[in-house]
Amino acid sequence: MPQAWTSSIFGLVAIVALVPSWIATPTGDSSLQSQTRAIYVSVTDKNGAAITDMQPAEFEVKDGGKACDIVSAQEPKIPLRIAILDADQGTGAFQLGIARFMQKLLGHAEFALYSVVVQPEKFIDFSHDGRELSAAVSRLGARGRETGAQLMEAIQQATKDVQHEDRRPAIVVLRLGGEAASEITGNTVREELRKSGAVLYVVSAAGAQGSAPPQARGTDAVSIQQGQMRDSELADAQFNLNQVLGDGANESGGRHDQVIATTHAKPVEQIAEELLHQYEIKYAVPAGMKPGDKISVTTKRKGVTLHAPSRVPN
DSSP: OOOOEEEOSTTOOOEEEOOOOOOOOOOSOHHHHTTEEEEEEEEEOTTSOBOOOOOGGGEEEEETTEEEEEEEEEOOSSOEEEEEEEEOTTSOTTHHHHHHHHHHHBTTEEEEEEEESSSEEEEEEEEOOHHHHHHHHGGGSOOOOOOOOOHHHHHHHHHHHTOOTTSEEEEEEEEOSOOOOOSSOHHHHHHHHHHHTOEEEEEEETTTTSOOOOOOOOSSHHHHHHHHHHHHHHHHHHHHHHHIIIIIHHHHTOEEEEEOOSSOHHHHHHHHHHHHTOEEEEEEOOTTOOOOSBEEEEESOTTOEEEOOSBOOO
């Protein structure tokens, strides 16, 4: 039987919550089962607060351009599985935000925590134990400032680690910028993100999206040419990273926030609120049609913002 996931982070108020019940295996004609699909979305008001009273009739889903019947829209029955990537240049800037994020979702999620100062380092594998998580977060203080985080590699690895048939996968990236150039293309990571089914949220400090400065170079023709090539490589790498953090997040049903703050705690807490109040939408693909990897999800309710995937596993 599922056990209660309980504890607190950093001495905050303890949460006692049962793990949501597992999704029941459908019964009946297997040909009908194969035509039912589930996705996870969140809905917020103009202030970013989660909307919790949406009804199935207020959602519209198109799969491959074809309108689908909504079977249900309700609170998910399975816990979250969240990979947190802390690319803070070793400053500890996101420590408080991460602690509050975990505290809000404790009892509803398991977490893995990666420190990405240069090479990704997993501080803790997926766990829902408050004491273990608290010990991992305590390591995220100032630990030697350094740029050159291998963030593309970390996200790519997270898309593999976060997959689990009995969990809702999510990846949360917190970054100050100054990442190392990577040879991995943005399209490669976006495709792996799609296949994982994970929602990607990104919080970047203001200015983190800026291009890398030109590299120092000599004045002779060869040095100038080499420097120009290096600058071009850096620009391409920045474009690929921005493609993942922007397009990849939006396609997954998440988003990329750029913020000006000292602790960045508030936007991270808002992400936790959205994940806590996701809807599981089940819809029926029209008979005889194979589910595709591109969908469209909209809502009939006015004045709200819908966060939904547009690219899904198939």
